[in-house]
Structure formats: structure tokens, C-alpha cells
Amino acid sequence: MKNKTLTLTRILLRNGDGFGIKQSNTGVSKFLYLFFFVVLVPVLLFTVTRFQISAYNTLALIGQEGVIVSWALSLVSIFIFFFGIFYIVSSFYFSTDIEGLLHLPLKPLQIIGAKFAVITLYEYGIAFVILAPTLIVYGIKSSQSVLFYLYSAISFILAPIIPLAIGSIIVMVIMRFTNLSRYKDLLKIVGGMVAIFVGLFVNIMTTRILEGTSTGQLEQLLLQGENSLVKITSAVFPSTKWATDALLSSNALNGFLNLLIFVAVSIGAFLLLLYLAELLYFKGVIGLSESSGSGQTKIVDLEREIVKGSVIKTYTLVELKLLFRTPIYFLNCVLINFIFPLLLLLPMLTAGGSEDFSELIAAIQGVENKGMVVAVIFAILIFLGGVNGVTPSTISREGEGLFVKKYLPVSYKDQITAKVLSGLIIGYIGLITTLIAAFIFIKISLSLVVIILLTGWLPILFTSFTGILIDLNNPKLNWVSEQQAVKQNMNVLYNIIIGMIFAVLTVVATLHFKWGFATALVMIIAIYALLNILTGSLVYTKGVKVFAELEG
Template sequence: MRNALSLFRVLTKNAENSMPKKGTKGTIYMALGIIALSCIMIPCCIIVGFVSYVMTLALTAAGSATGGLLAEIHIMSAFSMVFGILVIFNILFFSSDREHLVPLPFKSHEILAAKFTYAYMAESLMEFMILISMFIGFFIAYAKSGLPVHPISVLSALLGVFLIPLLPMCYCVIISLLTLALLKNVKSTRIFHNISTILLFLFVILFLFSFRDAGEITVENYVESLAGGDNLFVTILNKIFFAVPVLLYTIEQGSIPGLLLYLLCNAAAIAVMLGIGYFAYQPGLYTVAALGSGKRSTMKQKNLSSAHSIFSAYVKKEWLVLLRTKAYSGNCIFINLLWPVGLTMLLLWNKNKPAFMKFYELYQAGNANIYLILASAVVIISFIASALNSLAATAFTREGAHLSLIKYIPVSYKTQLAAKAFISLIITYPALLLTIIIMGLYLQIPFAWYLYYSLLSLAALLITAVVGLLLDSAHPYSTWDDEYSALRGNLNTFFDMAVVMVIALLLCGIAFLLYSLAGISLAMYHILLALLLGTGAAVACLVSYRIILRNMADLY
């Protein structure tokens, strides 16, 4: 294992985009890190801990103290598998270092162990924080219910924080190895990349099917099924993530044999993964190396000069790279469908609920608070949507090893910057417009409000795009091995989200305070909010424009 540890240390040195630590830039990025921690990570952990606390209190009264925690961990493990499978595929088989590692005096299972450990540590940091929050909420509610908390229970929870993400990652590796072994004659990587989509559909269908005897899909029905111990989703995932029920039994009973059994389950999962890797990893590397794609040669033959202008040619180049790269298409383009599809499903499932019907009635009655909520929701979601797809915050990072070309190709910096900003807006804005239309159809809002909300959304997108481009041009992450690393390891995306959340809360907060404290009218509130966003977008564009161009000139 010494070789595996040495290789792991080498891999971690290029794990993510290292931030500046000295000078003005270092101070700025330190401030951005504090903002990100305060505005994203800590609030997320507080929310998760509160949900765990509430569910534990409710289910303890129903005689199933660990039922809520069990469901939360299973849901997190399922998503970890869905979104981890492509990461594992790329780290194990599609990273650029595979040609350099195979000839070195490492055994195949040692390379596998090193890459698995690297992926596990890189992908599980946020899960560790979420799990800590879950267990804190659980133990507070558990103690409040008058149940004893054993020292072994606390120790088991601490071990669980670091070991719960292990089993889903082991499954991802095993699925990757077996898929390549069974489909080694397939000459396209598309089928491998589609596995995550298949897993997502399976878990979603299983989750929805678990409501078949509960009636409507509601939180109340889900909690009741957990209390009854007959939830199909949890029952099946108990078999898949078999170590989790053992851990929760150990926590509930304070059992030392249970703790030892839990550790044995995780050790067995690692042993099986390494055992399969011993025989299948190296043949899998050869399979990937032999993969051919006729589409690549077709792409090379296409001539972008057929575009009508240099600007449209550059936009087309950006669009084709995003669309034809699996990592970018899923995380930067199709993720925008989350908002219209999510809102549609939310309304279809809950439109007849008393709370939704009351919301509709209050809007039709002209309730001021409802109008405030709608305007703020449009602004905040627009900020989050643009930051979440990371189109602007990875605009320069996506160039990778070819980043220096932006300085030498016969396209001005202004044109390149305009194209990158335009592609960020044109991909995000239609999905948000569709979301506004769906909301408007449900509430039957007048046409003027469609225009108003659309303008608010556009201003928010402009601000987010400018912030993302400013951050990424100042310190792009160009030494990534694969496209997923470009998205995962780029802290500019994280900082972009944190900054725009602060901006959104600040702008909405100023308008709300003037409305509630200064007594301005509702109409003036909407005018003020639009002016704040419009002014913010104009100032951001004017101030940042020359800075971004200067950053582009200083890249190399």
C-alpha cells in the first residue's frame, strides 16, 4: 500500500485550483472564501441539521427514532452514486494521466486504490459536513426526547461521518469496472456516460413508487410511511447500502458488536472493489485506450468559418464545446431545465393543497406580501440559476491547456469576452423565462408582470455573468485532467455563487427595508427593486469590462 499512498499524494497536488495566498489577490480570495463559507456551507448545514432534528422528533414519537436519519442518509447515498459515477469513470479511465501511470512500476490495484482515495477525499468533503449536521440534529432531538445517548453511539456517528460515503463510491468503481468489462467491444463512450442518467431514473422511479400505498406525494405521507417501517424506497436501499442500517442500529443501541460489524461491512466493500480491480482495471484501461469515435473526426472536418461573423463563429465554437462535452452539457446546459421542470412538478403535485390554494387566493386579492415574495423569488432564483450552471465562472477555465490561444487567435479580447458573456446568457435566460411563464400561467398574472419579472431576471443574470467572468479571468484553473475536474476543482464557481447570493440578499433587503420601514408604496417597491438591479447590472458591466480585458491580457 506504500505505492498507493505515494501515488495518492501526487494526485492530490493537482486536485483543484489553488488560490493565491499573498498580496491583494490573496486577501480578496480569502474574503471570498469567508463569504462562501458563511453564505453557502454554513446555511446548508444548518438547514440539514434542522430537518434532521424535526424528523427525529416526529418519528421518535411514532416509535422509529432513527427512521428519519435512515431516509436522509439513503437519499444522500443515492445522489452520491448518481453524480459520483461519472466522476469515477473520468478519474479512473478518462483522465489524461492514464498513459503516464500504466508504464510505471505500479500494480493495477495500487493505481486503483490511489485514484479511489483521491476521488473519495475530493468528492466527500461536503458530504462530511452534511453528515455532521445530520447527526448533530439527530442527537439533539434524541436527547430532547429523553432517550439515552451512549458514548458508543457518538463514536459510531463520528466514524459514520467518514465512512457513509465510502459504500456508494465503491459501488461506482465496481459499476465502472464491470461496465467496461462487459461492454469492451462498444466503440463509443456515450453508453458509459449514460449510466448516471439510468441510475437517476431508477432512484427517482423507486422513490415515487414508494408512495403507491400512501396516496398523494406529500411530506406528511412520506413521514407516515417511514414511521410505519413499510417505505419501499428505504426498504430496497437498506439492501443496497447494507452498512447504513447496521450503523443506525449501533447508534440506537450503543452496541460494540454492531460497531465492529459496521467496520467489517466497509472493509468487505473495499476488499471486493480492489479484488475486482485487480483483474479488471488494467484491461479496462486498454479498452478505453482502444475506444474510437467517428464523431470526433466529423467534428474536426466541420468548418466554423461558415458563420456570418467572427463573433458568431466564436459563439458557435463555445456552444459546440458545451453541447458535445458530456460534463459541460449536463452541468452547464441541461441543468437549467431544473427550474421550469421543477416548478411544473411542484405545481402539479401541490396545486390543490390548502397552502397553494391560499397563496393563489392572496395573489388574486392583491396581497402585498405575496407580490414581495414573488419579486424576491424571481431575483434570487435568477442569481442562483446563473451561478449554478457555472457557464461564466468557468468560461476561461474550460479552455484548459489551450488557454494561451485566446492571446494568439485572430479574435479581439472584446469579441471573445462578448461571446463568452452571450453564451452564458443565451443558455440560462430561456429556461428562466419559461419558469416565469409557468408561474404566470398558474397565478394568471397580467402581461405587464411577465415583462417586469423578465427584466428583473435579465439584470440578475448580467450581474452573475460579470462576476463569474471577473473571477475566472483573474485566476482560471487550466491544469485540469478532464472536463469534470474543470467544473469540480474550480473554486471560482463556488465563490461566484457566494458573491451573487450576497448581492441578491443585499438588493432585495434594501428594497424590502425601505418598503417596511420607510413606508414606500408597493408600486414604488417594484420600481426601486428594478432600479437597484438595473443600476447594479450597468455598474457591474462598466466597471468590470476593462478589468476583465486586462486580466485576459495578463493570462500569459
């Protein structure tokens, strides 16, 4: 008899269509995938490799070269834990395949086991980019034996297990007690938000613990050499210490024992997840797909709802309501605009009143740095605009129902405008959140806050235009669950990369030309105004034409 968990895993992988690679039939799609895997991934691997070589050479001088291994393992664990929670909430509870799976003769542990396996496979991408170059650099530079590479392979395979298992358990416990029939969608969203913020809280507390290490203790560890600093860097995530000690002592008995502990804890975490799935999952997921309300609307009530108004305004509100009322879209497209500003400010929130933090505030408030402050703020806004997944998934989210848009009494141009405006509005929420946080914690001037409020929409509009251009030319329309339209959509990643590139270029240009406050402000506004004109003209000419030719 076949293992149902493995069978379901294969089905989910096959039906999930990966990140849309199978449906890349157009020339644009093939070019984007080719560019990503042939150009961007190698460049990223090369960058990480060069950085780790430099870090190894520097740290080796004080006998702390093992820090690059613990740093890489900790970084991978934190990334997978945080971003995995978004994926876990979407996959375990909000995907449209849940209702079908509940009617099959499957146990909770089989459903969770299969979904967990699929998520783990996708998270290996993050692990590979960071761990592979790091472990190879350390292995070659320190002339490690074959045993080190064997331990490295095992550590790589197990790296996502504990972070994802912890995230999954947090999500299941929270969703078990938020699944109430009344206000179902609201509680689903609140439950997902609580799970995400619990994950953030864990990271903040971990960082605070590390911040508690005194300068004297750090100096003592540095003087000891022999990778003594690894004790601190490997304490960022619970499982990192065992994997780090196993790799750094691969030729000793201590390394083998730590590897056994790491393997045992990873297996134990997975088994605990399956055990809790049997107790909690069905009680938390049953009823999530049921619709609430009577489903009947009185004619009188319908007439009250019908009012005359702007087509673009009405359609924009429809787009926004869909984003806010669909849990998966809210968690991945809307909530991210609140989460990323918080992530950017985490070091400052944990630094408190430290001397370094005071020096940073003084530097920001210095007259000579005003131009760079403007550039950095705009760079953050460009990056946040790129991270905003509204427009790079706006066509994909229509799915096979895209054909309905052909019959609406709304022009393609107006439909595109409404989609762009929805992305701009959500992005502007992120702008306001970032500015409030910056005003409170970084003490930027009120005048600068007002200026950014008036002009900060320019970079957000630019990334909204690039996002919809990408999605128009490379839509992911064939999906079976809403999470695939967002979480497994490469278009979102492409727009993030565009945001990162222009964010870096903005800062580099300001540094290179040594722009002051006024010059930086005028030049950045002028550049992004011009970019908006160029990308906007593409959207409303070629974009409209492509939209008209698309079929759901």
C-alpha cells in the first residue's frame, strides 16, 4: 500500500505548478525565467561567496573564522522561520484545496505532513543561496575532510525543519482558537496576523538576549580565539548551535554527538508537529471554507447599494475590498506593508539607548548628511514598493475568471488604472507607517516627514507600474489555490528585484555626485517623475493591448 503522505506530496507538487515555470509558454515568460536562473541566481551566489571569503580572511586573523558558519545557519533559520509563517498560514488554512482534502480518507497528520514537505522543498532555495557558498568557502579555506561535507549535506537537508516546525505549531495553536463561525474571515485574518507577530516577537526577544552580552564578555571571547564567538552568533536560533558545533568539530567525537542531537531534535520537532496536527488541525480548519450569512439579498437593500459614481473609484474600491477580505491576499499583499517597516526598525527597537544608536541619530540629524537621508528614505520606499505584491499579482489573481473582465462595461484602461491605484494606495499605507516609525525612533524632522508625504508616492507609483507590466506580460492564471497566485508567483520576486536595484542606484547616485539636501530632493523627484512617465506610457499603450489579448 502506498504511503498517502508521499502520494499527496507528489500531487500537491504537480498541481501546484511550482512557481509557474510549467506554464511559461510566452517569450516574455521564458526570458524572465532564463534571466533569473542564468543571471540573477549566479550573481547572487557569487556575491555571497565573495563576501564570505572576505569575512573568513578577516575573522581568521583572530581565530573566529567559524562565525561565518554560525552566521549563515542563523540567518537561514530566521529567514525560513519568518517567511515560512506566511506560507504556512496560507497553505495549511487558506488554500482552496483544503475543502477537497477534507473529504478524502486522509488523516490530519497526512495532510499536514504533505503540505509541510512542499513548503520545505520551496524553502530550500533560501537555504541554498546562503548555506552552499558559506560551507564550500569554509570547507576549502580550512582544508576540511570529506566528513565535513557529509555533515554539511545533512545540515542543509535538516536546516528548514525546526524553523518551519516551530512556525507550524504556533500557527496551528492560534488557528485552533480563532476558528469561530461568526466573523469567520475577520478571525482568519486576525489569527494569521497573530501568528506572524508572534514570530516577530520571538525574533525581537532573541535579539534582545544577544544585546544583553556586555562589551567585556565580547572582548574576552574575542581574545580566546578558537571560534569562541560562535557561542553568541549561534544563539540566535535554538537549533543553530548543534549544527554549528557539528560542522566546526566534524573530525571529533563532539561533532558527531552534536550532529546526532541536531538530527534527533529535527525529527522530534517534525513528529511533535504531526502529533499536534492530529489534535488541533481538523478543529481549526473545518468550517473555514463555509460561507457565512443567508446568501440572500433583498431587492430594497440592493437598490440602496446602487449609486452613481466614478468608474475608476468604484473599481478601485472593488480591488481593495478583495485584498482586505481575502485572507491570503491580505496577509501577503497588505500586511507586508506593515511588517517590513517593523523589520527595518528591529535593530533600532532592540538597540534602545545604546551609544551606537545615539551616534546614528546624531548622524541622521547632521546637516551634512541631509542629502543621504533623503536618498535612504526614498530607497526604502522604492524597496517597500517592490515588496508590495499587489500589482505584480493583480492579473494573476484573476485566474481563469479573467474572461469576466472582457464583459464588464469598463474599459481596459480604466481597469488597469484601478489596479495600479490599489497598489499605490496599499503602498502609501506602508509609506505612512515607515514615516511614523522613522519620526518616532530615528527623530527625522517634521518638515522632512511632510516633504516625503507629498512626494513619496512617486517611487511607489513607479514600482506599481513595473509590477503590472510584469504581470500583464507573464500572468500566472492557472492556479488551484489563491496562495499560488501570490506565494508561488515569480512576478512578485521580479518586482522585488527591480525595487532593490533602483533603491541601490538611488543611494549610489547620491553618494557619487555628493548631492546635498535640496539637490538630492529635486534630482530624485525629477528622475522618478520621468520614470513614471515612461513606464506609465508603456502601461497605457502596450499594457492595454496585452490585457485585451489575454484569455482566462
